[in-house]
Amino acid sequence: MVRTCGNGASVSQLVLEEALPFGDKDITFHLLTLNVCCTLASLTIAFSVFHIMQHALHYLCSYEQKHIIRILAVIPVYAWTTFFSYVFYSSAVYCELVRECYAAYATVSFFTLMCHYIAPNLHEQKNYFRNVKPKNWGWPLNWIQKLTGGEHKGWMRKPRSGVTWFNINYVGVFQYVVLRTIVTIIAVVTQSFGQLCKGNLNPRYASTWTAIMDALSVLVAMYCIHQVYDQLKEDLAPNKPVLKMICVKLIVLLTYWQTWLISLLIQLRALHPTRLIAAPDLHVGIPCLLTCAEALVFAILHYWAFPWRLYDIDRLPKYPEQMYDLLAEDAINNMQEQPHGNRWNFDIASLSRRQSPRQSVALEADDNPIGNVEVHAMAILEQPWNTETRIELKRQELVYFEHYVSVVAPILDLFDPVKHFANAVPHLALRNIGLLKSLLAVGACHMALSQDQDASNEVASQAPPGTPASPSSAPSTVRMVAEQLYYETLQYLSQNLLYQSYTKSREILVTATMISMYEMFGTAGTSDHSNWDRHLRGAFWIQRNSDTSGESTDGLQRAVWWAWLRQDVWAAFRTGRPALTIHQPRVPMAELTSEGLATRIIYIAAKCVQFAATPKQGDISGYIEAGETLLRMLDAWKSLLPPSFEPIPVQSGFHTSSPTPALEANMTPIWIHPPAHAAAIQMYHFARIIMILNQPSTGGLNTYQTRFKLLRESTSTICGIALAQQSQNAPSAFVSFQAIYAGLFTHSSYLICMLT
Missing domain, CATH: 1.20.1070 (Rhopdopsin 7-helix transmembrane proteins)
Known part of the structure; x- marks a missing residue:
């Protein structure tokens, strides 16, 4: 038993x-x-x-x-x-x-x-x-x-x-x-x-x-x-x-x-x-x-x-569709708030993606009933949301197109050695109506913003009088053109989100970036960043839908992600919210090239902004430890920089430009070449200022003096790079303004560089 x-x-x-x-x-x-x-x-x-x-x-x-x-x-x-x-x-x-x-x-x-x-x-x-x-x-x-x-x-x-x-x-x-x-x-x-x-x-x-x-x-x-x-x-x-x-x-x-x-x-x-x-x-x-x-x-x-x-x-297109619904809602609300006389003749109902006339004729590549066709025809069927031939620009559209290529695209391409937004995106746009409309809307919006600030524009000054881009035209006309192009972009989205291949395409990635750029320029005259913030979140989901990140194999996807992250860092810093990115870099900093180091500092800055947005309550020791980790990350990044990130040596007292109030205030211009590396150094000091101002400390007077010294050093470097003659172009000035804005929290005497 x-x-x-x-x-x-x-x-x-x-x-x-x-x-x-x-x-x-x-x-x-x-x-x-x-x-x-x-x-x-x-x-x-x-x-x-x-x-x-x-x-x-x-x-x-x-x-x-x-x-x-x-x-x-x-x-x-x-x-x-x-x-x-x-x-x-x-x-x-x-x-x-x-x-x-x-x-x-x-x-x-x-x-x-x-x-x-x-x-x-x-x-x-x-x-x-x-x-x-x-x-x-x-x-x-x-x-x-x-x-x-x-x-x-x-x-x-x-x-x-x-x-x-x-x-x-x-x-x-x-x-x-x-x-x-x-x-x-x-x-x-x-x-x-x-x-x-x-x-x-x-x-x-x-x-x-x-x-x-x-x-x-x-x-x-x-x-x-x-x-x-x-x-x-x-x-x-x-x-x-x-x-x-x-x-x-x-x-x-x-x-x-x-x-x-x-x-x-x-x-x-x-x-x-x-x-x-x-x-x-x-x-x-x-x-x-x-x-x-x-x-x-x-x-x-x-x-x-x-x-x-x-x-x-196959069910992931819900993210682009949800983003589009937000865009359409904002556009309709904006049109309804305008006086009737200022509206363009635009059918609001056309923004509804549920009433799209393409619904009955939308074909995907798998639905192709044709057996033996030419390669070109097959490509058209696989991308039915693109045109068969390149789009011819009208005379007025050419003005905004040139403004985008010569002024706006370099801002986006500052950290991109291949210059995708200037070299690749325009050619994509010439075969995609929605991307072209968004590109023209951004160009017109930036042009209107420049006119509002009484800034001369070389492209606009060469245009004949009476065109929408002419300096003699009212700035409101250019702005209305930008709004009209923006609404036409939404109309295109409403008709083509039915194509699942489009919701994962390169074209929609760039279009989402253009829309968020349009909203960013739109915040220049207002403190309301809600629309821009929502569209940045929408772009985030579109990127996630196509598995886009800063380490994607496709160069354009990488360029789109870094351009989006730069916007998100700026928006998060302005509004006091955490950055949206959840990306975790896989490549160690020690293995990065100089271009990789230049973009990695943007990611580190995003983490610093996220740290600043976190309430400092409860476990202070935990916050101090997290802050020390980020500061060590900044120091590690700085220690890996090659000589191209160092200033060009210039004899003391010699400057290529006439004295300015900033120079009289003992601020020396700092020239770092190439411009992307200069901007990276500014982002580094931008991130360091944020950390110094937001990290809790249990130290006494010595700690305060050390931090104040670091703040002066970072602010001087940011302003010095901004003062250099080579930093007066639009892309570098764009980063300089963001970095200097962080310096506003330090010492009032350093405001001179921004005023000049």
């Missing part, structure tokens, strides 16, 4: 069951439940494997889907281990241990998934929780809290810092995996010596104590997960976490407590073997039958809770 730990259950008892009184005479309870478990487990595994494969085939968002796949795998693991524990009763203990270990792993994966919905990595998650005001502990800890000093005192008090609160819950969840591993090792060792006795509640056996340890561990983990959900439920709402949490918590708690309850009922003799049901079927068979049935139900619930279609690439 096999050892039974005093419960009288033996494997040999399986053959002592009598046949059930109904059906075939050979059908016993054991055979019936075994077949039902096999059927349920097979259906569960097939359904779950299909679901997992769909996520694997649409593996678009790795930092979320890797945790989702781990969670989904708990269902087939439960079904497989449960069925085999019934088939091989003597090894049931080991199957159950495997199941319980993976349940702990899946629980931790769900907690990590919730955190990744908030931010893509642990560092960003802690930055998020620094801004969170923790909620008090829920029941029953809030009752215990009253006995230990209350909410704000005692060892059970609510943490003051959101990071501390997050760390406590983090440890509370992850202890489940560690303790479950320890319990499993204890169970395996005691089972080998015959001292585990799974299902026996006698304290002489190890199963009682491992069950208590496991129960406490899972309760603490589930409590911490619920605390985190309660804190984040508003931010998690778009991801519909309620059903997800129910699925994860119920399958763990239900299977654990029902097994424990059945063991208790057996110990109390409420359940006992009969001539039809043997003891092993009570201990293992009934729990296995219940678990297999529940696994199938939870497999279906998981399919609803963790849908793979959210990551289907």
Whole structure:
């Protein structure tokens, strides 16, 4: 006889069951439940494997889907281990241990998934929780809290810092995996010596104590997960976490407590073997039958809770469409606010993408019914949103086109050695009406802005009198032309967002950049940056839709991303919000070329702006440490610079231009060539000023004097580069103004350089 730990259950008892009184005479309870478990487990595994494969085939968002796949795998693991524990009763203990270990792993994966919905990595998650005001502990800890000093005192008090609160819950969840591993090792060792006795509640056996340890561990983990959900439920709402949490918590708690309850009922003799049901079927068979049935139900619930279609690439155009809806809404509101006499003859209804006449004729490349066609014709079918021939510019359009190429594009291309916006984008625009309209709108908007500031424009001065670009024309006329072109851009988008290939094209990437540039120029006369901010967010989602970043293989994609990041850094700094980028560079700084170093400082500046926008409350030491990390990053960047980032040596007292008030104030022009490297140095000092002014400090007078010295040095360098004759062009002046704006926070005597 096999050892039974005093419960009288033996494997040999399986053959002592009598046949059930109904059906075939050979059908016993054991055979019936075994077949039902096999059927349920097979259906569960097939359904779950299909679901997992769909996520694997649409593996678009790795930092979320890797945790989702781990969670989904708990269902087939439960079904497989449960069925085999019934088939091989003597090894049931080991199957159950495997199941319980993976349940702990899946629980931790769900907690990590919730955190990744908030931010893509642990560092960003802690930055998020620094801004969170923790909620008090829920029941029953809030009752215990009253006995230990209350909410704000005692060892059970609510943490003051959101990071501390997050760390406590983090440890509370992850202890489940560690303790479950320890319990499993204890169970395996005691089972080998015959001292585990799974299902026996006698304290002489190890199963009682491992069950208590496991129960406490899972309760603490589930409590911490619920605390985190309660804190984040508003931010998690778009991801519909309620059903997800129910699925994860119920399958763990239900299977654990029902097994424990059945063991208790057996110990109390409420359940006992009969001539039809043997003891092993009570201990293992009934729990296995219940678990297999529940696994199938939870497999279906998981399919609803963790849908793979959210990551289907074919459904991603929702981001460009949502961005377009925002643009159209802003455009309609703007037109309706204008006096009727100032409006162009423009049909507002044409901005609706749902009423597009192309809906019935839109063709994708896969829908091509033609078999043998020429290569040129195939290219047209693959890009039906482009024209077959290059677009001919009208006389008035040529003025704005030239202004874009000669004035606006160099601003965007300052950090791009290939000059994509000046060399590649105009040729793309000559085959895409929407991109061309947006390009002309930006050129006209910048021209109107220059006229408003009484700045002479070489292109406009050569135009014949009476054209919209002529200096003799009213500036409002050029502005109205820019608005008209902007609305026509939106009209084009409304008709072509139906093409899914267009929503991932290079043309829409550049068009989104042009639209945000248009809005940026539009903020010159107002303090309202809301439209610009929204369009920067829309461009962010369009870039994410096509996996565009500063390290994309396509050069134009890289140029678009860096141009967008420069705008976002400026907008975030002006409005006091964090930068939008979630990109994490993969190439170490030590491996970057000089061009790569010039753009990397833009990314570091974005992180510095994000640090400045973070409220400095609670864990001051954490903020100081984060600030030191960014300052070390700035120092590391500076130490890697080649000689091309250093100033051109000039004899003291010799200047190429006449003395200015700035020179009289002992400000020396600093010439760094090429201009992109000069702008990078300005961005470096811009970022350093932000860090010095926003990093908390526990130092005294010496620290203050050191910081003031660094501020003077950075401001002098920024202004010196801005004063150089070579920095008077529009692209360099654009960066100089942004960097000098940061210097406004330092010392009033340095305002002279900006005034000149």
